[in-house]
Amino acid sequence: MSMDGIQAGKKAAAIEAVNNHIKDNYIVGIGSGTTVVSAVDRIAERVKEEKLKLVCIPTSFQAKQLIIDNNLVLGTLEQYPELDVAIDGADEVDIDLVCIKGGGGCLTQEKIIAGCARELILIADARKDVETLGTTWTKGVPIEVVGMAYKPVLLQIMKTLGGTAQLRMASKKMGPVVTDNGNFIIDWIFDKPGNWKDINTTLQLIPGVVETGLFVNMAKYAYFGQPDGSVGVKHAQG
Known part of the structure; x- marks a missing residue:
């Protein structure tokens, strides 16, 4: 798939999702990543055209800047702890809508x-x-960890679950990637798929792990855009 085709697919999926799931007076979670840029562009268009009243809650520094740059109303979880919808990208989504996130x-x-x-x-x-x-x-699966614990967590992951685990290093600075929360990221490259719910729980119980990039039983819909602009939609079962 060409880069132009990839971008066309991202934009088509974002527009379709925003058209179907954003409504007036909604509190909206804004995800992170390249695909979300197209979603925020479409949200801003609809706000301008339809005079929608929305509050947008960011998931990252990038998301916050997107909200501000598009003149959308910025909110926080302290103000709005319950959201109507969150729109976010994914690194990969399986048949059950379990997804890996955290590449960014x-x-x-x-x-x-x-x-x-x-x-x-x-x-x-x-x-x-x-x-x-x-x-x-x-x-692999990104795992956010407290800095002082990264080495024991690395060893425990490989001992318990197999595969390989490595500290994610920065590309334009010396040392590891540091998250918006001031933590490190370990990428666990698994040998083979398993019961993701159990694996997620096992990872979360390791002391020093803050959160995992496995999103299990969380997504309601997934929109996948094709290079020709068509969009496939999957709905969570149950």
Whole structure:
């Protein structure tokens, strides 16, 4: 898939999701990543055209800047602890709408916002639509950890779950990637898929782990855009 095709798919998925799930007087969680840029552009268009009254809650520094730059109303979870909907991207989504998130390093705040929302809507290009996690996304499951604990957590993950775990290093600074929360990120590359709910719980119980990039039983809908602008929609069962 060409870069132009990927971008067309992202934009199509974002527009379709915003058209279907954003309504007047909604409190909206704004995710992070490249696909969300198109979603915020469409939200801003609808606010201008339809005079919608929305409050937007960001999942990251990037999301906050998108909200401000598009002249949308910025809110916080302290003001609005219950959200109508959250729209976010994903690194990969399986047949059960379990997804891996955190390639951009914002997994903890993304999961908090998703957990506060009545509906989590995922938007992505068609490459992210897979039957089994690990099919196209080969960078593993991101795990946010307290800095002092990263080494014991690395060892415990590999001892308990196998695979390989590595500290994510920054590309334009010396040392590790530091999240918006001041923590580090470990990327766990698993040997094979398993029961993601149990795996997520196992990871969360390791002392020093803040949050994982496994989103299990959270997404309500997933929109996947094709290069030709068509969009496939999946709905969570149950």
